[in-house]
Amino acid sequence: MPLIELKNVSVRYGEIEALRGVSLSVEAGEVVTLLGGNGAGKSTTLRAISGLTKPASGEILFEGKSLAGLGPEEIVRMGIAHVPEGRRVFPGLTAHENIMLGASNRSGVSKTQIDQEADAMFDLFSDIRPFQHVLGWTLSGGQQQMVAVARGLMAKPKLLLLDEPSLGLAPVIVSKVFEIIKEIRRRGTTVLLVEQNARMGLSVADRGYVLETGRLVVTGKPDELWNNEDVRAAYLGGHARAAAKA
Amino acid sequence: MDIVFQLLFQGIGIGSVYALVALGFVLIFRATNVVNFAQGEFSMVAAFLMVIFSVDLEWPYWISFLLSLGGMAIYGALFNLGVYFPLRHRTYLPVIISTIGASILVSNSTLALYGPQPQVLQPLLDFPGFNIGTVYLDAQYLLIIGVTVVLVAFQYWFFEHTLLGKKLQATSQDKEMASLLGIPVATMIMLTFVYSAMIGGLAGIMVAPILFVSIHMGGTIALKAFAATIIGGFGDVAGAIIGGLALGVIETFGAAYVSVPYKDGFAFLVLVAFLVFRPQGIFGERVAEKA
Numbered sequence: 001m002p003l004i005e006l007k008n009v010s011v012r013y014g015e016i017e018a019l020r021g022v023s024l025s026v027e028a029g030e031v032v033t034l035l036g037g038n039g040a041g042k043s044t045t046l047r048a049i050s051g052l053t054k055p056a057s058g059e060i061l062f063e064g065k066s067l068a069g070l071g072p073e074e075i076v077r078m079g080i081a082h083v084p085e086g087r088r089v090f091p092g093l094t095a096h097e098n099i100m101l102g103a104s105n106r107s108g109v110s111k112t113q114i115d116q117e118a119d120a121m122f123d124l125f126s127d128i129r130p131f132q133h134v135l136g137w138t139l140s141g142g143q144q145q146m147v148a149v150a151r152g153l154m155a156k157p158k159l160l161l162l163d164e165p166s167l168g169l170a171p172v173i174v175s176k177v178f179e180i181i182k183e184i185r186r187r188g189t190t191v192l193l194v195e196q197n198a199r200m201g202l203s204v205a206d207r208g209y210v211l212e213t214g215r216l217v218v219t220g221k222p223d224e225l226w227n228n229e230d231v232r233a234a235y236l237g238g239h240a241r242a243a244a245k246a
Numbered sequence: 247m248d249i250v251f252q253l254l255f256q257g258i259g260i261g262s263v264y265a266l267v268a269l270g271f272v273l274i275f276r277a278t279n280v281v282n283f284a285q286g287e288f289s290m291v292a293a294f295l296m297v298i299f300s301v302d303l304e305w306p307y308w309i310s311f312l313l314s315l316g317g318m319a320i321y322g323a324l325f326n327l328g329v330y331f332p333l334r335h336r337t338y339l340p341v342i343i344s345t346i347g348a349s350i351l352v353s354n355s356t357l358a359l360y361g362p363q364p365q366v367l368q369p370l371l372d373f374p375g376f377n378i379g380t381v382y383l384d385a386q387y388l389l390i391i392g393v394t395v396v397l398v399a400f401q402y403w404f405f406e407h408t409l410l411g412k413k414l415q416a417t418s419q420d421k422e423m424a425s426l427l428g429i430p431v432a433t434m435i436m437l438t439f440v441y442s443a444m445i446g447g448l449a450g451i452m453v454a455p456i457l458f459v460s461i462h463m464g465g466t467i468a469l470k471a472f473a474a475t476i477i478g479g480f481g482d483v484a485g486a487i488i489g490g491l492a493l494g495v496i497e498t499f500g501a502a503y504v505s506v507p508y509k510d511g512f513a514f515l516v517l518v519a520f521l522v523f524r525p526q527g528i529f530g531e532r533v534a535e536k537a
Contacts, residue, residue: 076428105428
């Protein structure tokens, strides 16, 4: 049984059909990346899983149980943490406080324990340790991204949804963020990663899916996708970057 | 010189009431992004509850006091459920209209029940006050200042040092993200309304023996508190307190040295001056969103 399974999921925003009958699955322990250009429906897929957006049709199963009718607060309590696009760090709280609040989905954990766990997060995210008592809005984009991922991990999720962790970051910071994703993977957390940067996404993934205007077009192992001409053609980002790197 | 201290004392006393109501304003504004135009009625309803329990039913003062505060907690919860909750997914405009409607409904229901005559409420404390030198310290003003200090200290501790306080702050900063983390957003907003109604009510009960208890007291207090939040910097907790105190002092001195009939006018003079020259208030916008 897959950890998460989408069966023929469609999502509409008014007249626009953002997802059209998408079916995909992630097995426990896997890192799966969801690739595609702007407006392909990558973020919408994550929003549908975490309950921010209600699917118009189709079914989403987590550990075999349907998520239909559940809101984000209930879904995160089941063990799905969503680190959304744009990082969404609470601007008026410190980095440390932001990270502590990541444990809000777990019941019966004392404040002292949450405090200690948040402290321990700075071992993995050592770059932001000096900034732990700084307000969220004063952090740089890369620092905010690390706070957002650390906050997601505090939920002790069975499934971590990461939406464009590389967006707007300097290349050196992007590689740091992906080092952390590799470490998360090594620790055994299942990850569904949305990326525009195909090269980075595929570098950490076991499998990938490619979305185009709300539809899944191809799926496969990272090297298969990377060498697939259709995939390169499907979105310029990967193609242009691949050409630039060559 | 003594007259200056005397006026300062009274100004801070009445300013504390504005500060408490302003605090309630700011907390609801931060949690819901909407100005609650029925904020002043929190104070009025609490004062009338006191009249019902201690004057009409002749129950002991402290029991009436506790019952009134408890009543305000329930009132705040019902207010949230009836006025805000059904419109929570709409824009701010329907919610604002809903709070204005609630304000009119509550004042006019009170008018229907009690008529237009102001009611009199005895002070909380038995002794009137005492002198330090030639400055007379009225017990009711001392009580108001003392309670305000304790409440502000409590609130600071609560928001800065408890996890629940942090969750309330997170809810006010980004509701969608808060719900993604598993913070029960609806409950957080409910708690905000309950607390806001209770501090507004407390201010109303404490100021009632100084003003009269009437259906108009809510409107007056709310306008002053609103001016206080503008002066302090809208949405800023410390600003609401400083703004409230400043307003109380300014209008007391204005009444003493310039004109008593224009006492209420000074608040709005200051308000207009701030809107023209420093619209972000004393403290400005401390939290800016990064692009």
